[in-house]
Amino acid sequence: xxxxxxxxxxTENTVIGSQKISAxxxxxxxxxxxxxDYEKNPIIRSFIKIPLSHKGKTLGEVIEECNNPMGVKSLExxxxxxxxxxxxxxxxxxxLAFDKAMSEVGYDFGNGIVGNKDLFAIAYEKTGxxxxxxxxxxxxxxxxxxxxxxxxxxxxARRQYIENATSHIKEIFTNDFGKCNGCNFRDGKCKxxxxxxxxxDGRLYHKCxxxxxxxxxxxxxxxxxxxxxxxxxxxxx
Numbered sequence: 001x002x003x004x005x006x007x008x009x010x011t012e013n014t015v016i017g018s019q020k021i022s023a024x025x026x027x028x029x030x031x032x033x034x035x036x037d038y039e040k041n042p043i044i045r046s047f048i049k050i051p052l053s054h055k056g057k058t059l060g061e062v063i064e065e066c067n068n069p070m071g072v073k074s075l076e077x078x079x080x081x082x083x084x085x086x087x088x089x090x091x092x093x094x095x096l097a098f099d100k101a102m103s104e105v106g107y108d109f110g111n112g113i114v115g116n117k118d119l120f121a122i123a124y125e126k127t128g129x130x131x132x133x134x135x136x137x138x139x140x141x142x143x144x145x146x147x148x149x150x151x152x153x154x155x156x157a158r159r160q161y162i163e164n165a166t167s168h169i170k171e172i173f174t175n176d177f178g179k180c181n182g183c184n185f186r187d188g189k190c191k192x193x194x195x196x197x198x199x200x201d202g203r204l205y206h207k208c209x210x211x212x213x214x215x216x217x218x219x220x221x222x223x224x225x226x227x228x229x230x231x232x233x234x235x236x237x
Contacts, residue, residue, distance in 0.1 A: 012060030016051055017115070023048055033063055041066050055115035056083025075099050075122070078113055084120075086144035094215040095122070095138060095146065101224050106234030107135055118142055126231070135231045136223075148212040150227065155198035158229050163201060169222050172210055173200055180206035 010021065010029040026048050030038040038044050043066050047054060054062060078084070079092055087095075099109065099122075107124040110132075114121045120140040125132035137149045155162070155173065162173055180196070196207045212223070227233070 017055035052115040091146040150210045178209040
């Protein structure tokens with residue numbers, strides 16, 4: 001007869017993301033530790049809805065935040081948390097410098113880092129609009145890798161600008177990162193997003209996404225200028 005595995009009860013040392021935790025288990029834990037009115041706390045309401053936004057924290061750290069709320073944290077404060085020790089110093093410097101540059105042109109990360117099983121995401125969307133179009137996003141993987149994703153569409157309409165851009169901008173469109181290997185290819189176009197099918201210097205390219213893995217702070221102004229070709233910016237670059 002197969003022996004049933006007994007699941008360990010939640011404690012303040014339980015690390016978020018280390019095991020599958022149901023909403024019912026979380027409610028039971030917070031009712032026990034914070035009292036019957038636990039759901040009135042906005043941090044707990046948000047946490048139960050999307051617990052993996054706090055991946056890497058302990059339940060004790062969540063309770064500490066409830067008892068000593070700090071208000072809205074800056075990105076620098078968030079990245080200083082222990083769960084982000086996986087990120088290198090140089091990559092943190094790039095993220096913070098890029099965040100400042102995006103803020104200056106009217107984009108922010110919404111004061112929150114979204115997490116799931118394998119990665120965190122810092123998404124930059126336009127402020128002051130209901131739709132908040134997304135221009136860029138950092139993906140932070142559980143091994144510490146950081147990738148900057150650019151949401152670029154209708155590339156052919158900006159071909160002249162890109163063909164005359166500096167090498168580190170042009171290579172975003174001509175390297176093999178994000179190259180479509182037939183996963184979405186149909187009738188000569190990407191079936192999900194044909195706007196990533198484009199011509200550069202007479203050569204046809206098919207991309208599923210545009211990623212930058214070699215993050216150099218000196219290149220940030222050029223990345224902002226590139227995004228300004230695709231998205232409305234607050235000020236002229």
